[in-house]
Amino acid sequence: MTKSNRKSITIETVISASLDKAWEVWTTPMHIVKWNHASxxxxxxxxxxxxxxxxxxxYRMEAKNGNVGFDFWGIYDEIHFHQIIRSTLGDDRKMEVRFFQEGSKIRVVESFEIEDENSEELQRKGWQAILDHFKSYTESLNN
Structure with a gap:
């Protein structure tokens, strides 16, 4: 990830899926709406x-009760098919996602610069929850 003065967090998961499937689920809107939620x-x-x-x-993210929502958006800075996606978020933070083939599994490692509004721990838990939902959803497609 590009160096900046902001602190970054790295989270990861290991998925029982092909690299093709993991990449498709990460990048295709019809799949993104199924797994992209922290709670x-x-x-x-x-x-x-x-x-x-x-x-x-x-990605338009909303509370299911309709009380609050926001657009999570960014611009892609670098893409290497099946390997890495680097982007700059709408609030100018950097984000990076890497995909690693490990035998029959895929390790997904995501790094992101933290924002100032929420605690570091809350951000880590929220982003990890989203990554865990990505894992569960992707693995459910194998059945």
């Missing part, structure tokens, strides 16, 4: 993804 009272109502350098992604 069961939130969901992603709409996702767009123009997966190219300079392309934009936008």
């Amino acid at each position: 069961e009272d939130w969901h992603t109502t709409h996702a767009t993804n123009d997966l190219k350098v300079g392309g934009k992604f936008n």
Whole structure:
């Protein structure tokens, strides 16, 4: 990840899936809306993804009770198919996702610069929960 003055957090998971499947589920809007939530009272109502350098992604995240929502978006800085995605988020933070083939499994390692509004621990837990939902959803597609 590009160096900056902001502190970053790294989280990861190991998925029982092919690299093709993990990449597809991470980058395809019809899948993103199924796994991109930190808790069961939130969901992603709409996702767009123009997966190219300079392309934009936008995930509309809302509380299921409708009281609050926000657009999680960014611009892609670097993409290496099946390996790495680097982007700059809408608030200028950097994010990086790496995919590693490990035998029949895929390790997904995600690093992101923290924001100032929420505690580091809350951010770590929230992003890890999303990554855990990604794992569960992706593995459910293998059955």
